[in-house]
Amino acid sequence: MATNLPARTEQSEDTDLILRQVLSDVLGLSAERIDELEPDSGLFGHLPELDSMAVAGLLTELEDRLDIIIDDEDVDGEMLETFGGLRSFLVGKRAIG
Amino acid sequence: MLTGLWPSPSGNDEYVLGFDADRARRVLLLRGLFDEGNKLRHFTVELMRRLDVAGIDSFLPDLPGTNESLAPLERQTLAGWREAMRHAANHFRATHVLAIRGGALVAPATLPNVHYAPASGPSLLRAMLRAQVMVAREAGRADTREELLRRGRTEGLQLAGYRIGPEMIAELEQAQPEDTVAVEIAQGDVGGGGLWLRVEPGHDPAQADRLAALVAERLP
Numbered sequence: 001m002a003t004n005l006p007a008r009t010e011q012s013e014d015t016d017l018i019l020r021q022v023l024s025d026v027l028g029l030s031a032e033r034i035d036e037l038e039p040d041s042g043l044f045g046h047l048p049e050l051d052s053m054a055v056a057g058l059l060t061e062l063e064d065r066l067d068i069i070i071d072d073e074d075v076d077g078e079m080l081e082t083f084g085g086l087r088s089f090l091v092g093k094r095a096i097g
Numbered sequence: 098m099l100t101g102l103w104p105s106p107s108g109n110d111e112y113v114l115g116f117d118a119d120r121a122r123r124v125l126l127l128r129g130l131f132d133e134g135n136k137l138r139h140f141t142v143e144l145m146r147r148l149d150v151a152g153i154d155s156f157l158p159d160l161p162g163t164n165e166s167l168a169p170l171e172r173q174t175l176a177g178w179r180e181a182m183r184h185a186a187n188h189f190r191a192t193h194v195l196a197i198r199g200g201a202l203v204a205p206a207t208l209p210n211v212h213y214a215p216a217s218g219p220s221l222l223r224a225m226l227r228a229q230v231m232v233a234r235e236a237g238r239a240d241t242r243e244e245l246l247r248r249g250r251t252e253g254l255q256l257a258g259y260r261i262g263p264e265m266i267a268e269l270e271q272a273q274p275e276d277t278v279a280v281e282i283a284q285g286d287v288g289g290g291g292l293w294l295r296v297e298p299g300h301d302p303a304q305a306d307r308l309a310a311l312v313a314e315r316l317p
Contacts, residue, residue, distance in 0.1 A: 025290025028299055052235065053132065053257055054296040056228035060220065061294060072230050072241055 012091045018065050019087055026050075026058045039084025044077070055080065068093040098145070103188050105161050105168075105181045112165040114142065115156040115189070116149040122316060123154040125191035125208070127182060127200030130221060132257045133293040134163070137197060139300040140292050147309030153316070155195070158185040160203065171253050171262040175218070175272055178203040193316050194276075198293055201274040209317040210279035213308060214291055218272025222246075225256040246270075280315050282308065 024034045027049060044050050050058070059070050070093065079089050099117060102110040117123075128134040128141050145155045160178050162170035183205040186194065193211065196204040201215035226242040233240040245254060249266040261269075284291045287307050292299050 021290070022294075025294045026296060028290070028295050028297075049296040051296070052231035053228045056224050056231060057294055059227060060224040063223075064220065072227070075227075075231070 011094055012087075015066065015090050015094060016087055019062065019083075019090060022058060022061050022065060023083075026054060026061070037083045039082065039087070041083040042081065043083055043086060044080035062090065066090060066094055098142075098149075103158055103185055106184045107161055107168060107177075107181070109161065109166070109168055111159045111161060111168075111181075113156055113158040113185070113189075114145070115154070116145055117154050117156070117189075118149075120152055120154050121192070122152070123190055123192045124148065124156070124195045124312075124316070125182065125186045125189060125193070126155050126157045127194065127196040127204050128157060128160075129197045129216075129293055130160075130199030130202070131225065131259050131261075133198050133216070133221070134200075136293045136295055136298045138298055140305060141197065143300060143302070143305040144309055144312075147305055148312065151309055151313040153313060156185070156189040156191065158182070158189075169260075171260040173262065174264045175203055175268040179205055179275065183207060195312060196274070196279075201276075201279070202272045204274060204276060204279075206276035210274075210276040211282065211312060211315060211317075212274060212276075212279045213282045213287075213312075214284045214293075215274055215279075215281065218269035222266070222269040225259075229254070229256055280317055282311050282315065286311060 020034045020037065044055060059075065063070055079085060099115050101113050103113050105111045126145065129137045141157065145157060148155045159166045161168040161181055162173040182203055186205055186208055191208060194204045194208050195211045196215065197213045198216045199221050201212040202218055204210050226245050229245055230240050230242055248254065250263055253260065253262040254266060287304050289301060289304050292301060
């Protein structure tokens with residue numbers, strides 16, 4: 001599918017896959033629903049089931065699977081607003097290592 | 098399925114759910130800790146039903162301070178829970194321990210252990226602290242995880258609805274499963290997403306089938 005990633009590297013495709021996987025695990029969504037997520041698909045604030053505990057679980061699971069650390073200061077409405085926004089953030093985090 | 102009481106070392110009787118047909122394999126089952134235990138509640142009981150069908154007895158005792166227990170949660174420690182589970186294992190004449198997620202942190206290493214998707218203390222604590230920071234932020238307070246933790250070490254903390262005492266906070270910062278040679282069943286072996294991650298408590302019959310089959314096959 002089309003993406004608007006800054007660089008279409010193997011790692012960013014991998015990040016896309018892992019993010020979809022974790023969202024599917026957390027939200028219990030079907031593979032079809034998860035495949036439909038576009039960069040501008042709304043996440044936090046659009047999906048009522050994503051409350052604080054769910055977001056915390058989501059971020060912790062992403063840390064474990066992507067081997068990154070997400071600081072509290074990084075977490076804001078913008079970063080969690082859309083699928084594409086969260087994905088860009090994660091790709092950036094992984095690039096820093 | 099039977100329900101009953103067992104004498105915990107604190108002197109209180111605690112609640113237990115069990116399938117007991119006096120069979121050769123008797124599993125002490127330790128549920129996930131805190132919110133994860135709640136998310137996995139239905140799944141855990143369904144797992145027990147399947148173990149029963151597979152010819153395995155199982156016992157799911159309450160950890161003191163949780164579920165039906167009258168003991169105050171904030172006074173519990175991981176060491177105390179591990180001791181209580183050692184007593185429960187003796188009481189039920191368990192032959193094996195099956196621990197789910199954080200349950201592995203309080204699983205007695207005196208019996209052969211199987212750990213399903215074991216979670217470390219630091220990782221459980223990290224998720225709960227992060228949720229607390231987000232809740233505080235929504236309420237307009239700028240707590241940080243570091244501040245919360247500092248306070249938690251002396252005063253204890255209310256995390257995800259659970260009142261956790263200072264001793265347990267300190268233990269969680271370090272806690273790893275005591276049994277380092279446990280047979281491990283990873284979520285990848287079971288397939289699908291771990292149900293403890295779900296926003297709402299859920300159940301997945303296919304995962305319960307698969308996990309029960311793996312346990313029956315891998316009990317040492």
